Amino acid sequence: MNIQVTPTVKLRYKPSEVSKERLTKIISTYFRLMQWDNSDPAFISIIYKRFAKPAKELALLTKEGEDIELIHWASEYFNKKGLSWTIETAIKYLPEFKSKYKKSDKVKELEARLK
Numbered sequence: 001m002n003i004q005v006t007p008t009v010k011l012r013y014k015p016s017e018v019s020k021e022r023l024t025k026i027i028s029t030y031f032r033l034m035q036w037d038n039s040d041p042a043f044i045s046i047i048y049k050r051f052a053k054p055a056k057e058l059a060l061l062t063k064e065g066e067d068i069e070l071i072h073w074a075s076e077y078f079n080k081k082g083l084s085w086t087i088e089t090a091i092k093y094l095p096e097f098k099s100k101y102k103k104s105d106k107v108k109e110l111e112a113r114l115k
Contacts (some may be wrong), residue, residue, distance in 0.1 A: 018059045022067075026055040029068050030087055033075040054087035061094060070097050 027048060031038050038044055058067050074090035074097075090097075 018056050022059050022064060023052060023055045026058060026067055026071065026087070027051045029071050030055075033071065051087060054091065058087055058091055061091065070094060073097055 028038075030051065031047075036047075058070070062070060070090050070093075071087070074085055074093060077093070078085040078089070
């Protein structure tokens with residue numbers, strides 16, 4: 001008998017506990033890196049709805065600050081390769097980002113002490 005086990009992701013907190021400010025910061029960072037004009041209010045209201053769900057998923061999977069770092073990394077990584085990307089793409093590459101590119105908290109502490 002072959003039993004498959006599906007891994008579960010343990011979320012840090014309930015989806016309702018993700019602040020609007022954090023979601024806005026994630027989406028605004030993405031807009032800025034994609035070089036989109038966000039001066040049209042109609043465009044903003046439509047496009048924010050489109051990116052709210054992936055931004056919330058990213059916020060639930062990462063610590064505050066790590067989400068913005070991931071978006072910057074994804075922008076650099078995919079633009080270097082000439083590929084298009086979205087917030088969902090950045091989420092898919094989260095394990096690679098954490099294992100290879102993210103500085104550990106201990107390294108950050110050490111750098112802060114050396115300054």
